[in-house]
Amino acid sequence: METNLLFNNTEIAFKLKTDAEVERAYFLFKMIANEPLVRIGTAVTKFALNLNLPVEGLIRSTVFDHFCGGVNEQDCMKTVDALYEANVYSVLDYSVEGQENDAQFDKTMAKIVDLTYFAQNKEAMPFSVFKPTGLGRFEIWRKKTENEPLTQEEEAEWNRVVNRYETVCKAADECGISLLVDAEESWMQDAADELCEQMMEKYNKERVVIFNTLQCYRWDREEYLHKLHKQAKEKGFRLGFKVVRGAYMEKENERAEENGYPTPICESKKATDDNYNQVTRYILDHLDDITLYVGTHNEVSCYLAMEIMKTKGLKKNDERVWFGQLYGMSDNISYNLASEGFNVSKYMPFGPVKDVMPYLIRRAEENTSVAGQTSRELTLLKNERKRRGIF
Template identity: 70%
Template sequence: MVSKTLFNNTETAFRLKSDSELERAYFLFKMISKEPLVRIGTAATKFALNLHLPVEGLIRSTVFDHFCGGVNEEDCLSVVDSLYGAGVSSVLDYSVEGKEEEAQFDATRDMILKLIRFADEKKAMPFSVFKPTGFGRFALWEKKSAGKELTAAEISEWQRIVDRYDIVCKTAHSAGISLLIDGEESWMQTAADDLCEAMMEKYNKETPIVFNTLQCYRWDRLDYLKEQHARAKAKGYKLAYKVVRGAYMEKENDRAEEKGYPTPICESKQATDENFDAVMKYIIGNLDAMSLFIGTHNENSSYLGMELLEAKGIAKTDSRVWFGQLYGMSDHISYNLAAEGYNVAKYIPFGPVKDVMPYLIRRAEENTSVAGQTSRELSLLKKEKERRKL
């Protein structure tokens, strides 16, 4: 029987945090809880970095060290080892965003290949990860998704994206490292889904290596999953998905309104929650053909995932099901799940401080806009501070 009080255990949740790290976390979430401060802080940080003002040390010692593992993969090793000591695996996420040049896409490909080889030598790192726009221009993904005819130059450019995908998937397959491919905006995602499906067909014949992402704030994802299941069954390969709620809701709704098409986003938070749970339930009901990475900070969905596994007699350690959260967030879910014996991984972003700032700003804005998330972090940190005083 799954205990609905499991995530209340703050001693386990914050076992890796020193008193000073606990205080820093409390201070950060206190700041993030104030929307005007987040707006002013992000604007001031961008301004200071663009002017090359000496603020990197301050960023590094506060928000960067809380949400990121380091400036390079070697820098992350102490965090990876520390987490693994608590039963939590790591997904090193090279969180450099918004690049536009071919040389930068090749550099990202080379970094992902390096991370796969890095993970191959480290039991604590069973996954690698990348974003589609890390391998090619957003505008090209968008044009391809819209079904528009590509120019000769764009056809060559697209082939280079396919080649980057293929070498990364091939390397992951050879190493036995699972590869999580992140989801992005809906108007570029169709091309990303199609390419990921092609890689699944090629590399998921026996073991699900390539994972696509299902963003469940999109109301069409369960139907899409069922279509994928039918195709994979017919062609004889396995599916693998990271299931998340999604990170671009306001941008999606604004664009739909601006361009006059129906929003792809669920009509309410409750509808999104129900969609997420239905997708998770469908995959757990078909584990003979699929693997699942449950990417959620939602307690109810985490409890439901545990209950579904128990009801179907699936072992907590079954390699086909993982739970995952972001580093620096929802430790009460991650470490308590790990203590119970479930497969748990933390996404650990890393990269040069300036290059990772877009990611950090998104995290701050997300914590401000997601109702209850920051207040939950604060109340848990406060509870642990009081427990330690006693």
């Protein structure tokens, strides 16, 4: 198959879906394509859940089952095993958001550690993942990033955040698992980056245990990568990076305007794409020092990474290069890459239905605002329905 047609193969893309699941996906993306409907639907869903109305069954059988692996890790295993049969790995992502107290942070830390040990002897699960704000209050990250003085109580709080971080990284190291650390808003990210750098220096000696995330809609990320690469070479440790475009653009631009500082976001979609592809190329040029996780739903960026690998004579399954997409999206990329022999994983959110709803709502809103994403999913599903004779 010609490379530039690879992602058009819907038979491979949707081979794990029954006819009913293809129909459900088609229905969901038609709903998501309607922005007013998404706004109304999210408002109604929040309202119903807050009143404890019996809507969890409906949510579970529609949007939850499409975008999530299950309510707990055991519930996810049937899906994890099915993906592995198709040569696609899974990254179980405990997607409970918006918690703001020490008890919840300790619970999240324990969950990530449990998941890491759970994955230890499962070839299908080579990664764990977490968000920095899952282990500490957003405000404490912001204060550290913006160099605001901390009170004695806040210093103690920050030390607890560092200890949680250390506990999770140590577990990944002991289990032979790699740990993907997500990136968040720019006004808390410097503190998260600094902590991640410390963990990389400590653990990324023999292999890459810790991966930080580069959000390439930020114009400063390529410079940051070059600077950190230089430091890592001087200090003798390796780097791991998940490279994404980013998910907080509107918030970033609004805050920059409100506070009167230059936006950290690239000036255009093209500038973001160029930045993403330059960062990817740089890492592929330095694989002896940096391991790459290409986290994207952009076909052009995937084709580019594949082409560079081919030009360099790299094996498709080179252990230093991974591709990743979200569960329930861009199956045309994931399964076709896997069928060609590349290393591919799916980010698989899971958790209690009610607790995962903030994630699902954010995902629906992002799909609505990303030009072309939903229409591409609909076109692919329409083609697969036609191929199967579903009308």
